[in-house]
Amino acid sequence: MYNSSSRLDSTTVDRSERQYNFSAGPATLPEEVLQEAKDELPVYDHVGASVMEISHRSPAYDKIEESAREHLRALLDLGDDWHILFLQGGASMQFHQVPLNFLPEDGVADYVVTGRWGTKAVKEARLLGDVHIAASSEDDDFRSVPDVADWDLSDDAAYVHITTNETVNGNQMTDDPVLEVPVVTDASSEFLGRPMDLEGYGLVYAGAQKNLGPAGVTVVLVHEDFLQRRTQPLPTMLDYGTHAERRFNTPPVFPIYMVEKVTRWLRERGGVDAIHAINQRKAAKLYDRIDQNDFYQGTVAPADRSIMNVTFRLHDPDLEPVFLKQAEQRGLMSLKGHRSVGGIRASLYNAMPEAGVDALVSFMDAFEVAHR
Numbered sequence: 060m061y062n063s064s065s066r067l068d069s070t071t072v073d074r075s076e077r078q079y080n081f082s083a084g085p086a087t088l089p090e091e092v093l094q095e096a097k098d099e100l101p102v103y104d105h106v107g108a109s110v111m112e113i114s115h116r117s118p119a120y121d122k123i124e125e126s127a128r129e130h131l132r133a134l135l136d137l138g139d140d141w142h143i144l145f146l147q148g149g150a151s152m153q154f155h156q157v158p159l160n161f162l163p164e165d166g167v168a169d170y171v172v173t174g175r176w177g178t179k180a181v182k183e184a185r186l187l188g189d190v191h192i193a194a195s196s197e198d199d200d201f202r203s204v205p206d207v208a209d210w211d212l213s214d215d216a217a218y219v220h221i222t223t224n225e226t227v228n229g230n231q232m233t234d235d236p237v238l239e240v241p242v243v244t245d246a247s248s249e250f251l252g253r254p255m256d257l258e259g260y261g262l263v264y265a266g267a268q269k270n271l272g273p274a275g276v277t278v279v280l281v282h283e284d285f286l287q288r289r290t291q292p293l294p295t296m297l298d299y300g301t302h303a304e305r306r307f308n309t310p311p312v313f314p315i316y317m318v319e320k321v322t323r324w325l326r327e328r329g330g331v332d333a334i335h336a337i338n339q340r341k342a343a344k345l346y347d348r349i350d351q352n353d354f355y356q357g358t359v360a361p362a363d364r365s366i367m368n369v370t371f372r373l374h375d376p377d378l379e380p381v382f383l384k385q386a387e388q389r390g391l392m393s394l395k396g397h398r399s400v401g402g403i404r405a406s407l408y409n410a411m412p413e414a415g416v417d418a419l420v421s422f423m424d425a426f427e428v429a430h431r
């Protein structure tokens with residue numbers, strides 16, 4: 060149950076109850092899913108043990124993994140030419156694994172840099188080969204996303220790496236690019252939050268701990284044609300082919316079990332189109348409030364604003380710690396912007412109820428009246 064004491068006239072909340080959690084990740088999960096997992100925790104589905112205690116080669120676990128894949132295929136309308144992998148090492152491992160597999164020694168990869176995570180991806184790729192920055196909004200403090208028509212793409216890139224939603228900077232690409240070469244995206248903070256047109260992609264990766272489940276698993280979609288382009292030999296664990304072919308080693312069983320539940324939850328709610336409409340509405344409510352006057356100031360150019368991570372400042376930076384403290388006291392938790400950029404960030408992933416955004420907007424109204 061969400062805490063009813065998050066009303067504006069309250070100054071303390073009961074932290075033994077759930078709050079509205081705006082964390083960028085690990086992030087809020089659907090409460091129904093948490094309850095179901097709680098009920099099943101000691102004994103999973105008549106197997107006599109917890110899901111965390113059974114073999115990853117047991118029929119019960121097989122069923123969980125198959126079901127998670129089936130939900131993902133249905134949600135994204137994925138054909139059989141896409142492999143769905145459940146890997147470890149976080150999205151950060153993908154920064155290394157992508158160039159390790161796909162950037163040949165004598166080749167080049169194009170990177171479009173729109174924020175902190177894309178910058179990190181470039182750093183790792185440069186350890187392995189030649190990287191060309193096709194576009195970057197760094198000079199603009201990542202307040203915008205360069206238009207695809209302006210990307211300076213190489214003629215012969217092995218792939219083009221983008222970050223479709225930059226979690227820290229709060230920007231998001233609105234279109235999925237279709238280019239001459241396969242596109243790889245870090246979709247960690249928007250995966251399943253909007254419909255994706257997969258036509259131009261060779262690989263999509265997403266750490267689970269935002270829109271999909273707990274930390275510990277990274278979902279990787281890799282197209283069969285792109286997979287066949289990988290260099291050889293590769294360390295077995297870091298070769299996407301290993302995981303596309305078989306269950307090579309012990310997977311992160313519990314996070315995958317949770318991904319199965321979260322993706323089922325999403326299908327039961329109408330799938331990606333339905334949640335996208337809700338996500339757009341939630342983000343619009345918050346941006347409308349921010350744009351009402353200059354008390355609050357959005358940090359990203361309106362056309363490039365993320366519907367998942369809403370970043371803003373207060374007109375007086377000294378008020379920001381006060382805002383954050385009072386928000387916490389009213390049951391609106393984890394609104395602090397990333398330590399590298401400061402300010403406020405409200406992450407509105409799929410599991411954030413619309414009522415949470417309404418509560419935040421009401422708090423912002425009241426805070427403005429008190430501090431204008």
Ligand SMILES: Cc1ncc(COP(=O)(O)O)c(C=O)c1O
Nearest residue numbers: 149150151176226245247248266
């Ligand atoms: C877009 C994006 N990429 C990569 C990462 C890093 O993910 P991980 O901590 O799973 O390595 C994050 C984490 O917040 C992220 O938001």
